[in-house]
Amino acid sequence: MRFSCLIVLLALALPVHAERADRDQPTIIEADRGVFDELKQVNVVTGRATLTKGSLRITGERMELRTRPDGYRMAIVTAAPEALATLRQRRDATRPGIEETIEGVAERIEWDERSETVRFFNRAQWKRLENGVVRDEVSGSVITYDAVASTYRVDGGERGDGRVRAVIAPRSPEGAKSEPAPLRPATELPAGRK
């Protein structure tokens, strides 16, 4: 019998999204080596590999990159033995003065540009931070984070104790109480936004 715990959570009642401006940013890959197979349409880079797209940054030892026929990209990032692949992304600011970021680690991270989902496999951990302070934290065997719907799904899996652990901060109207950001005139148009 598959013993697994499953929770699907609305990450926040507030409409938060992965940074919208990230969508229109180029994808930048850096690594020590790379093999690009044009016939198989598979590109593999290895050695301290990083993927950057706007505020999104994924790191690992090996990255397998594919481009779908519609032009969207996918990446499967794996960590070196004993290490973990990492992901970090800023979310669109919804409350003034609060910068929200998400951070995740796992042995393998799968990123899908089209559906804007990220899946974390094995020893997966996912955090949401506000101004650098951890507000939500979950860990499990498989974590799926959907940036469009702002939901994450955690699967305890069959390994380890098969349990999911989640710490979710109370949704106090803290943001409203805090000092509002002072208004200042915009001197330039934000890049990638209209």
Added chain:
Amino acid sequence: MRDRLSVLIAALLLAFVTAASYWYSREMRKPVSRTPPTPGTPDFIVDRVVLTQFDDRGKARYRLFAERLSHFNENDDLELQRPRLVSLLPDQPQVQATSLRARVINAGERVLMDGDVLLQRAAGPTQPALSIRTARMTAVPDEERFTTEVPVTIERGDARLDGNAMEYDNLRRVMTLSGGLKGEMAPAPR
């Protein structure tokens, strides 16, 4: 006594004729002496040359243009100034290679391209256009392999790749970059 003298004279004459004809045939067989070219200088030079390679059925496969072609007798090498190689294969996207200089060595087994090396492949039905830029490149034409040990920039469709060394196999269509790489891909169209 007279008889013996005449026999001696006849023998001497015969010996002389034999020696003379032997010397003459030796002289005739000697190669015509020619001043050999100093090593490192070409034995012939052609300016604004166009060479075309044909297949078995007489169809043009490749055409090579060069401002100057120099041939070296001592090793049969060719040196080209501003060469441009264009493929004319009808069922394949056109490939073009240019550089400031190129040296064709070992009867065309290897081509050492030097200065502003640019390798271009036109877009095909299934793949976008490809261009490879570097300062020096070694080509093995029969195997369609291209290698460089110096920084290289590759553009493929809307993606751009920078590397410090490259090996490209055009038959398998596999490119390997090493010594650090950076790739930039434009956002997906929407």
